[in-house]
Amino acid sequence: MKNDGVKIIKTTTWSPGPGCHGGCGILVHVKDDKVIKVEGDPDHPWNQGRLCSRCLSMTQYMYHKDRLTKPLKRVGERGQGKFEPISWDEAFDLIEKKMKQIRQDHGPESMIFHQGTGRDIGGWISMLAYAYGSPNWMFGLSGISCYTPRLMMMSITQGDFAVVDAAQWHEKRYDDPEYEIPETVTIWGQNLPATCPDGFFGHWYVDLMKRGTRLMVIDPRCTWIASRAKLWLQLRPGTDAALALGFIHVMIKENLVNMTFIEKWTNAPFLVRTDTPEPILLRETDLAPSGKSTNFVAHDPVSNEFVIWDSDNQTYSRKDTTPSMDGEFTISLTDGTRIPVKTVWRMYKENVEEYTPQKVSRITWVPEDKIVQGARMYAKSSPSALHWGLPIDTIPSTIPTSQAVNHLWCLSGNLDNPGGNAIARYAYDVVTYPYHSGGSILSLPPEVAEKRIGINDYGPIKDFRAWAQPDKVLEQIFTKKPYEIKGMWIQTANPLACTGMEPQKWHKAIKQLDFTVCVDLFMTPTAMLCDVILPAATFLEKDSLKAWWVPLQAIKKVVEVDECKSDIEINLELSKRFMKDFPYDNTRDLFDSLLKSAGITYQQLCDNTWMIPPKGHSSRPYYRHEKGLLRADGKPGFRTPSGKIELFSSWLEKWQLAPMPYHEEPPYSPVSTPDLFKEYPLILTTGRRMGPFFHSEHRQIPWLRAQQKEPVLEIHPDTAQKYGITHGQKVCVENWLGKITVKALVTPVIHPDIVMAEHGWWFPEKEGAEPSLFGVWDVNVNQLIPMGHEGKGGLGSPIKSMLCKVYKAKG
Amino acid sequence: MSEYAMLIDYEYCSGCKTCEIACNQEYNREAGKLGGVEVQEFIHFLQSGRLYITNIPHFTKACVFCAGRVKKGLTPACVQHCMANVLVFDTLENLKDKIPENRKALLWTKG
Structure with a gap:
């Protein structure tokens, strides 16, 4: 307590208020049981004294005249906005x-x-x-x-989640001797300084840039951070899998993959049956009735015999084997049938064969030379970290897309290494x-x-x-x-x-x-x-x-x-x-x-x-797969069914989904619906982050709203000119599902064939009762995006890759 | 010379406008009226054709370099909260050694 009656309390943030995913340390100034100021805590390793606009506006948020302060019971018709206060007991x-x-x-x-x-x-x-x-x-x-699709895919591929290591596990952060500054960070579909992504602080990348990290940014928009990148790849929304597969194609062709890591830690040597309608992993039960279906089979090149991978013991039946990585063999099943098999690695290489830079460029709109340059930049850097964003989830083909991107750090060995993608567990x-x-x-x-x-x-x-x-x-x-x-x-x-x-x-x-x-x-x-x-x-x-x-x-x-x-x-x-x-x-x-x-x-x-967990704790990096800190049995390896990183996924196989990554067109696109594209000739992408707001929140906070008064549609100057639209004009964005009216933001940061609409808008200052509902129907872009287009595993939807037309609004 | 000044390493300014709100909170300013700092965005095409975005925090008439905070040994509110750590507040003399190498920066003085 200071002599002016102000008490300063040290605490941390999470959700209601700033709205975000939290993490920052703060100092709260309280006087007469009222918060009068919120500041960043310089001693907290996460934000080191910094604090974002939304948290700095807490006093306006907490004591806002429109804040709900008592339980309410509806007394009118639904949507009429008639409520009366009741007690908590009631x-x-x-x-x-x-x-x-x-x-x-x-x-x-x-x-x-x-x-x-x-x-x-x-x-x-x-x-x-x-x-x-x-x-x-x-x-x-x-x-x-x-995030769920990405989390799911990481969980089944490598048994754990992973995030970029920006030294968040070290109290001294970047100065900790155990830490290494990433040579390259690839930011795939996220505008970090404008967002507080899950379990991360966007500006850590600015810290890293100052310390020498180079950036590759993959984004349809030239964000500030994209403009600062060594390489910016402007891809077509929804084609991320093709780009990742193109990277993998180049990495394999140019021998830029980490073969030592792949041989030791992935299921690349396992054998796959090719006699079945779809390729499936060969299991011990295929060879012996007494075998286990959780055990897999590999080929020992020295003896030219087949060896069993025992998933429980995490060992091959021949202890000294270095199994064949690349090959095709014939093997006898229990009934004596001879069938052809291949290694996962052979199959994997065949799977990416078609994703040449030429083909990938056609799909993604990214020039061929930049695809090759990007693959080299990612794979040749050490350590190399990859940060991925929401666009990986917001496509129906999210499963193969997440898988392809996840494989980049598995194939380059940037997993749980300092400055790479560290395995992230709850502290x-x-x-x-x-x-x-x-x-x-x-x-x-x-x-x-x-x-x-x-x-x-x-x-x-x-x-x-x-x-x-x-x-x-x-x-x-x-x-x-x-x-x-x-x-x-x-x-x-x-x-x-x-x-x-x-x-x-x-x-x-x-x-x-x-x-x-x-x-x-x-x-x-x-x-x-x-x-x-x-x-x-x-x-x-x-x-x-x-x-x-x-x-x-x-x-x-x-x-x-x-x-x-x-x-x-x-x-x-x-x-x-x-x-x-x-x-x-x-x-x-x-x-x-x-x-x-x-x-x-x-x-x-x-x-x-x-x-922060101490060194050696299983919720703190590094190299936990080598130290036996990931699996319940304490053996080295990963928490997957086989204990290996599963490049050919046994979980996807079980769910009858393709076990290896591939590209699939978004359901509505110039390629998949060319006729519709004639009528709706622009790709509609949504959800770009706005610094002052978290999703649909904060529109009633005066300091924040003053930074942006109304929703905008980003449109390229050439496109705007083509449709006779000028900066600041009201435009209609329309497709077969609905229409909104917002203000045109004419800017070269967006691709000429793409428009970006903001999400989450409504107007707390407008009439709440129906039909207005705070003006939500005028501006909510989700009216142009369908339900029921979830991807094959029930995950993913075409939120960032729809079609629309744009024209000047009347009046 | 012990005159204070503000060094802006603006090449790293991400344009998040946190400084504007930090200033608003510190002085409980009315929304929509001029605060002590306003961030300006510039979108340029370089000669190579590459897009380049520059953000510059502009210190306005209303800025008093947080004299009250500085007296208490604190840094100005915008300096402490700048998410990109691009604001350096110090005496003109000390700032000479803090000018970043290999990139442009701005120096704001009180005059």
């Missing part, structure tokens, strides 16, 4: 009564628990859904196209955001878990992530098959303005449900439709914890604002009401239990504020 009683009625009459699965982009909500909303008994916990973005293995139902706070009995929507449609939905598949959920709300959906709990989500594609359909769906609750901090177009609205706390008004990825840190309750309550407390109170013997009395109990793997209590975490 709100909890009403919700308990209504939701228990639905559970009794229709079963718990008829209630959907709908979240927005992953931040701190995953743990707490899944806890509530499971306490209630519903398996239908959902993120509403079509094809779950935000101290503390799970605050579960991916699988197994990692969640509560679990469901199998007969309930099986009712999760989409589980029988898609392998990755069944086996990787515990979410219901959102396209299938929306469909089921209308078809009512195989069972009816009666209610929705919406928390940290605004599907009408942000996560919902074809938001007209979400609007109709939400309105026809029997009972809906929305938990938020401000009134939104979505909240306008709900029966009960609960006012949530910002991160400065709640206790929480974060371990994504590092450090493990405490979020401390600094003040209270009116009657706002934290998401965690709201969900805990209701969980107790829905579940007999709910195991936690209060949030402290819950946090202490989550912190068990770190061996500390929540109080101890608060005393430390943040903690």
